[in-house]
Amino acid sequence: STMPALLASLSNAAKNGILFKSGVFLEKLSLVNVIAFDKTGTLTKGHPTVKHAEFLHSSWSKEELNSIIYEIEKNSIHPLAKAINEHLKIHQVKKPIELTAFEDVPGMGVKAHIQETIWKIGNREWTDITEKQECELLMKIDDATVDTGHTVVFVTANDQLVAYFLLGDTIRDETVKAIKDLQAKQILTIMLTGDSKRGAEKVGRIAKVDEIGYSCMPEDKVSTVKKWREKEAVVAMIGDGVNDAPALAIADIGVAMGMGSDAAIETADVVLVKNDLSKLLYAMQLSERLSRIIK
Numbered sequence: 645s646t647m648p649a650l651l652a653s654l655s656n657a658a659k660n661g662i663l664f665k666s667g668v669f670l671e672k673l674s675l676v677n678v679i680a681f682d683k684t685g686t687l688t689k690g691h692p693t694v695k696h697a698e699f700l701h702s703s704w705s706k707e708e709l710n711s712i713i714y715e716i717e718k719n720s721i722h723p724l725a726k727a728i729n730e731h732l733k734i735h736q737v738k739k740p741i742e743l744t745a746f747e748d749v750p751g752m753g754v755k756a757h758i759q760e761t762i763w764k765i766g767n768r769e770w771t772d773i774t775e776k777q778e779c780e781l782l783m784k785i786d787d788a789t790v791d792t793g794h795t796v797v798f799v800t801a802n803d804q805l806v807a808y809f810l811l812g813d814t815i816r817d818e819t820v821k822a823i824k825d826l827q828a829k830q831i832l833t834i835m836l837t838g839d840s841k842r843g844a845e846k847v848g849r850i851a852k853v854d855e856i857g858y859s860c861m862p863e864d865k866v867s868t869v870k871k872w873r874e875k876e877a878v879v880a881m882i883g884d885g886v887n888d889a890p891a892l893a894i895a896d897i898g899v900a901m902g903m904g905s906d907a908a909i910e911t912a913d914v915v916l917v918k919n920d921l922s923k924l925l926y927a928m929q930l931s932e933r934l935s936r937i938i939k
């Protein structure tokens with residue numbers, strides 16, 4: 645019987661912080677030949693910090709903008725929202741601000757109404773900023789600072805740009821080696837991110853993934869996974885965000901980071917409890933060994 649070998653492997657995995665929701669996925673893991681990675685929180689640590697903030701001349705003072713941005717981002721669980729609010733260092737606004745129609749669109753940003761004004765905070769697409777405009781804004785910041793950041797978050801009030809933030813996050817210590825080791829196993833590595841082309845390429849170059857998909861909405865992550873499955877590949881998707889959950893569900897094997905959102909952890913088939921990407925390789929080795937025993 646293969647049962648004792650399977651149980652031993654599952655318990656070995658668990659001891660190493662790899663939780664399989666079913667033995668089936670441990671058996672299947674050695675067959676994976678395409679892995680799609682989310683960027684923020686998966687290849688990177690997911691603790692971005694603000695490297696540069698700019699408040700443009702507008703009808704609102706810097707103090708007013710600070711309070712407004714804080715009040716809106718307070719409603720979002722996105723790591724960028726947390727980073728911005730930590731940077732703003734506000735713990736309670738002086739005058740209460742009444743928000744209505746708050747919306748949080750995964751992969752895009754947030755939106756809220758305050759009296760007559762529609763506020764949007766998020767990426768270029770979400771705030772209708774052109775690539776040219778972004779380049780011009782970044783040119784005003786010194787190169788050394790721009791190098792530390794890869795994500796730009798824009799703030800618009802009734803479609804007028806009033807502020808922007810440059811945020812940076814660090815690549816996980818094990819990311820580069822994990823990607824290299826997977827490639828040595830002939831596994832195609834793809835990074836899928838909701839972030840812009842610029843941000844995606846900065847991280848993609850360091851991690852040396854084979855392919856990059858940027859400005860991905862949750863359904864774009866799904867269609868990439870589907871595309872590879874239709875080519876008869878065995879696809880694993882690994883992510884942490886609410887925006888990754890649909891792709892985790894459709895992959896042959898969905899892997900969630902332990903620090904990830906509830907949606908990702910509930911949808912995934914495997915959880916990397918300690919957020920350590922090198923455990924993915926360890927799990928693959930367990931799976932390979934298991935398949936040799938079973939055969």
Ligand code: ADP
Pocket residue numbers: 682683684685717720721722724725749750751752753754765766767768795796797836837838839840885887
């Ligand atoms: P990833 O796929 O790399 O994990 P996300 O899909 O979570 O990235 O986010 C994509 C982009 O959406 C971010 O880079 C950011 O520009 C924007 N965004 C999403 N939510 C927010 C928010 N609450 N505040 C600011 N920007 C946001």
Ligand code: MG
Pocket residue numbers: 682683684685686883884885
């Ligand atoms: Mg993420």
